[in-house]
Amino acid sequence: MKYYVTTPIYYVNAKPHIGSAYPTIAADVLARWHKIKGDDTFFLTGVAEHGTKIANSAEATGQAPQSFVDTNSEYFKTAWETLGIQYDDFIRTTESRHAAAVTNFFKKLKESGQLYEAEYAGLYCVGHEAFIKESELDEHGNCPDHGQPPEKTKEKNWFFKLSEYGDFLQEKITSGQLQIEPVERKNEVLSFIEQGLEDIAISRRTAKFALPLPWDASQTIYVWLDELFNYCSAIGYGKDEAKFNKWWPADVHIVGKDIIKFHCVIWPALLEAIGEKLPKKVFAHGFFTIDGQKISKSLGNAIDPVELSQEYGSDAIRYFLLRDIPFGKDGDFSPERLKERYNADLANGLGNLVSRTLNMIERFTPELDPDLPVASSTLVQKLLYEAGILTENLDFSSALENIWQALGVADKWIEDNKPWELAKQNKTKEIEGTLAGIFSILVAVNNQIAPFLPETHAKLTKLLEARPIKKPQEPLFARKS
């Protein structure tokens, strides 16, 4: 089986923050899970580098746009490396492979007969140097940022006949050929489609730092469409047909809930227009607040995942984000909560269990051969088996909950059998039975945590495979006070 998973491509105007790390970690876990399972897996992430905002930001720092995005995209690569993200490809929309693919894509679109030229009437804000939505205006009808009324402007653009795709999309979504999860988001998309779709302008006249429309040099390609196409350009669309056919369609696009319409309406309609298959699933994750407040530049409360993982380790960040907030729902991120989880689950839970188990084996039963088969707990087997299914269904928090319940079974088992008492009575056989059983739970748990906590998995594997078995020199997770 092949498995193709993508993240959104992040806008390099800002540095990576915890919010962009979130879907990236989720995608990484999924990709690792499928790789372990033996699926032929491709995990794509990347950055979006075109647009007027980028051009303006570059100008503000006195750089050429290209060198600006060259610098900024590196921040993302560094952040992902720190967080243990093992992507298979990292696409940048300013790469020539992307530009070439997008050009092909637009030629195909034009040939499809789904494009036409028309006037686009909109509210143009001079301060923004861009069109502004009516809903964005303040109560006086002014631009909230620039305090002046926008001009009603018309410009000639190329349009895509999105309005003709309502029935098509509805059918694909309700039939499940295009899955949208969680279900709230699916309903949202369906109700949006029911209101009637309008055609969309796919080119711009005033945008800066964007790809040219292949047949009309006065227009640039609407950057959103340029960006959406990354999912295809990265896997060789129009260039390496074998590669493209191997991976497309995507098995899942992981996206933020703010961009579902681009992914669930515009994107599938465009794909249909050029005769390509639709992605199988779009999964929208929720947003989180920081200490109950929205993440915003003006509050300056954006959290740098690199700094955070220097304090707690990247595995702890991965664990926290996926365990504490059900994937698909909104949540809150606070340093206190992270510490609580870290201490309760990682230090006291997993770390301490490993420590006490290996220590007892070293002290009481150094002769124990843990590679001999033992009767294992059926409860643990069930919990871990379900954890696998939950992971595959992107229910990461429940999967981790199951795994941690298995750890609880092990702790209880130790408590019930009290190996230290048996040791006083020299009941070696009994101790061996208990400790071998606990050890087998650790082995099983270690396998299940591999996609979530890759660093810990590597450390624990070393500990569990060492012969003779020794207690860890350093705690897996040192408690934080």
Add this chain to the structure above:
RNA sequence: GGCGGGGUAGCUCAGUGGUAGAGCAAUCGGAUCAUAACCGAUUUGUCGUGGGUUCGAUCCCCACCCCCGCUACCA
């Protein structure tokens, strides 16, 4: 305004027509192999407000209050 989701222990949430549960936090006890970690017990709740149906509602109905999302072309 329209459509949709939600208001349950300090926190995050689950839940059913018969007067409420989990995890974390807190308190007490046990244990001592372990990262003062582990195990057990316990506490707290007018289950948003006011009505209604019912023998009985947190769960059904009505009204109201509050919060959140969507209501397209900034990405």
